[in-house]
Amino acid sequence: MSLVRAKKHLGQHFLTDKRIAAKIVEGLVHTDQYTQVLEVGPGMGILSDLLLQRTDLETFMIDIDVESYHFLKDKYPEMGNRLILGDFLALDLNTIFPGKFSIIGNFPYNISSQILFKVLEHKDHVVEMVGMFQKEVAERCASKSGTKDYGILSVLIQAYYDIEYLFTVKPGTFNPPPKVNSGVIRLSRNSVEHLPCDEKLFWRTVKGGFNQRRKTLRNALSGTISKDKMDNHPFFEKRAEQLSVAQFIELTQHLTFLNNNQSS
Numbered sequence: 001m002s003l004v005r006a007k008k009h010l011g012q013h014f015l016t017d018k019r020i021a022a023k024i025v026e027g028l029v030h031t032d033q034y035t036q037v038l039e040v041g042p043g044m045g046i047l048s049d050l051l052l053q054r055t056d057l058e059t060f061m062i063d064i065d066v067e068s069y070h071f072l073k074d075k076y077p078e079m080g081n082r083l084i085l086g087d088f089l090a091l092d093l094n095t096i097f098p099g100k101f102s103i104i105g106n107f108p109y110n111i112s113s114q115i116l117f118k119v120l121e122h123k124d125h126v127v128e129m130v131g132m133f134q135k136e137v138a139e140r141c142a143s144k145s146g147t148k149d150y151g152i153l154s155v156l157i158q159a160y161y162d163i164e165y166l167f168t169v170k171p172g173t174f175n176p177p178p179k180v181n182s183g184v185i186r187l188s189r190n191s192v193e194h195l196p197c198d199e200k201l202f203w204r205t206v207k208g209g210f211n212q213r214r215k216t217l218r219n220a221l222s223g224t225i226s227k228d229k230m231d232n233h234p235f236f237e238k239r240a241e242q243l244s245v246a247q248f249i250e251l252t253q254h255l256t257f258l259n260n261n262q263s264s
Contacts, residue, residue: 003044003071004043004067010064010065011109012043013175013176013177014174015047015173015174017169017173021050024047024130024184028054028104028128029128030102030128030188033128034101034102035056035057036059036060036097036101037060037101038060038061038101038102038104039059039062040131041063041064041088041106041107042068042105043068045071047106059079061082064085066085089111093122093125094125101126101127103119104130107132109178115131116141123160123189126187126189134178134182134183135180135182136183138165138182138183138185139165140154141157141163142165145245145247146241155210155245155248156203159248159249160190161189162187163185163186164186165184168182169181169183197256201252201256202249205221208221208223213241216238217251218236221255225255225258225259230258231258235250
């Protein structure tokens with residue numbers, strides 16, 4: 001069985017350290033809430049070997065790389081249609097997982113944000129995610145308000161998930177080695193089914209605030225609500241990075257009140 005060539009255009013860096021692989025797989029801890037796990041980009045199967053040993057999980061895999069797909073098909077003939085050739089970002093997860101499931105993977109750096117937004121899109125079904133990202137992306141997801149790393153992903157993820165930064169991985173544990181360190185994080189779905197505010201407006205407010213993060217929210221949100229509708233609420237004089245998730249929810253509630261009050 002010939003090895004798979006890492007392809008630069010797919011952002012492939014194959015993990016070679018089995019101890020790190022074991023730590024990543026051991027990161028799946030909430031298995032009383034689901035029985036199925038989807039591995040994204042299994043490559044040559046260093047995580048897959050360990051996932052398939054777990055009797056508490058039914059493992060699915062998806063890889064966009066045809067060479068990896070055929071390698072894995074030969075390596076794991078028992079997988080059948082649970083091994084999928086395709087693009088995770090384009091995959092209709094609802095057709096495969098009607099119930100709750102988890103996601104795991106050593107994710108390509110070049111689509112990190114897209115993967116996380118896909119998880120958020122399916123937040124009602126994705127109970128847990130354990131993933132390896134570029135270290136700065138992992139840190140950004142876990143960062144708190146008032147820090148330079150705190151941004152759109154930080155707020156949106158933390159609104160729906162508890163997040164833990166698990167550990168850092170050095171470049172030498174990959175083939176080929178990336179130029180930066182990696183970080184492994186775990187997302188665990190919190191108990192909030194729906195935010196206590198207009199969720200679409202919440203997303204617009206978070207994105208609007210951080211898209212012009214050097215400005216006060218009074219100026220940054222002028223595309224979300226006209227300035228003549230804004231009042232003296234203290235949040236309007238702050239910058240986006242100064243607001244916690246709970247304060248963004250409070251701000252969204254206030255924006256809804258202003259819109260409704262002044263349009264009636």
